[in-house]
Amino acid sequence: MSTPVLQVTDLSVSIGRREIVHGLSFAVEPGGTLGIVGESGSGKSLSVLAATGLLDAPGARVTGSSLLRVGAGAGAGAGAGAGAGGSVGLRTSGRGDAKGPDSGIQLVGASPKALRRVHGDAIGFVFQDPSTSLHPLLTLERQITETLETHRKLSRRQARVRALELLEAVGLPDPERRLDSYPHQLSGGQRQRVMIAIALACDPVLLVADEPTTALDVTTQAQIISLVQQLQHDSGTAVVWISHDLGVVGQVADDVLVLRDGEAVEHRPVLDLLDSPQHPYTQKLLEARPRLGKVAPPAPEGEVLLSVRDLDVKFPVQTPVGKTVVHAVDGVSFDVQRGRTLGIVGESGSGKSTIANALTGLVAPESGKATLGGADLLRADRSLRRRLAMVFQDPFSSLDPRMRVGDSIDEPLRVHGLPSSGTRAERIAELLDLVDLPADFATRYPHELSGGQRQRISIARALALEPDVIILDEATASLDVSIQARVLELLRRLQVELGLTYVFIAHDLAIVQEMSHDVLVMQHGKAVEQASAGRLFADPAEEYTRALLAAVPPERPVR
Incomplete structure (x- = not known):
């Protein structure tokens, strides 16, 4: 020694x-x-x-x-x-x-x-x-x-x-x-x-x-x-x-x-x-870790709810040698069927989050078309925007530290004049119950909650307007594996109970396989492969997809 x-x-x-x-x-x-x-x-x-x-x-x-x-x-x-x-x-x-x-x-x-x-x-x-x-x-x-x-x-x-x-x-x-x-x-x-x-x-x-x-x-x-x-x-x-x-x-x-x-x-x-x-x-930590082989619960194919065609997003960037243009999303098209989950995977800089930002109106696309239930999403009014919600990666950054949990959930209800029946306080208690949190959490501030509890609050706020589609942008990436497993189980339960449709953005392919029915693989702003989760994980057609799968840590390391 x-x-x-x-x-x-x-x-x-x-x-x-x-x-x-x-x-x-x-x-x-x-x-x-x-x-x-x-x-x-x-x-x-x-x-x-x-x-x-x-x-x-x-x-x-x-x-x-x-x-x-x-x-x-x-x-x-x-x-x-x-x-x-x-x-x-x-x-x-x-x-x-x-x-x-x-x-x-x-x-x-x-x-x-x-x-x-x-x-x-x-x-x-x-x-x-x-x-x-x-x-x-x-x-x-x-x-x-x-x-x-x-x-x-x-x-x-x-x-x-x-x-x-x-x-x-x-x-x-x-x-x-x-x-x-x-x-x-x-x-x-x-x-x-x-x-x-x-x-x-x-x-x-x-x-x-x-x-x-x-x-x-x-x-x-x-x-x-x-x-x-x-x-x-x-x-x-x-x-x-x-x-x-x-x-x-x-x-x-x-x-x-x-x-x-x-x-x-x-x-x-x-x-x-x-x-x-x-x-x-230790046994609990090992059981909770994501690994390839877990598959999403089956969901029937149905009508196309969210449709994206030829989406194009460019950003001007100042570099030491002058201005240049980054083609963040390059002609991407995909469909998401009602009640199903589309997983979007790729390396950092592949354009995954930019797609989400374009669909939610946070960035303006150069060109392309996106429809939600047949209505133009890129030129949507408030009533259409409320049908699509987003949950971000870091719940501590997405929640106002000066606002109580109840006020954060109440804000979208107040802006949109909801609920149509009952009180907002009753709706807040109902939403907290949906994400398995007690009603008295409404009086707490974000810093008084754990990471998993904060993410549940973010999910409750996303559900407040009863959306048709929820975009989950690396929503579990910063969580411990055991907390992550519980949040994923919560998302699956809510999808079944409320008939939700998800766009699940992640860099962890094991989690994508566990959550997704269909998968879109992104590289350098382009869609390089799109297929059902079963086919893509069993027989990927593109070398880039195979490289992503090969990079997933094995369940038992080789020494």
């Missing part, structure tokens, strides 16, 4: 009088990957933030030990300007006493100055949402070179050369031109690659990846996983991979730590855990 890069012992975290994390212990070996899984609120991110000295919450108190050994990683300090053991001055023990190269630095209770020398140098971080981690006003070059100039004392020219090497290493297309780009000019997957480049700039001995692929499509997710594994193989970096998805963790981890309510309920090698989970909570 090699000396662990990170050794955490009896870690506890309290905020105010409440203990959130209870006596957690784990270790990460050089070149190894520890997967930490659990639902939202289980303490995954909080534990790792506390263990790495990044927790900065009012009233927070961290006890226990978290020892980082800078000289333990095989590739530590291999980057530009680094010595054989990493940065000088990081090897301390206790609360700052200088020790030998293997004694490490005690991160719990370390001074802010000591932590600043570790973060970005010995420890690299990749978080879930790169758009909030990257500075919107700085070029990619400046954001990568900053850490190199700070920790490695490189000149601006040396740092630029290293930044270009890093962007090439993470597979960013046209890296030299991208150095002068800003984050908003990149796709989600490209921004995440930049975050990985920044995290690896100083050849850290430890990489912390906190839900790094949750919001990415399956092909980009597979590329990011492969990238981290290759870089890990080349440099010997230890990785802590945090996720709520056991399918992803199964692809990357050597050992898995399962957390529930701040406690470790299971800690075992990944294949042992997947083959024979011991704790009921």
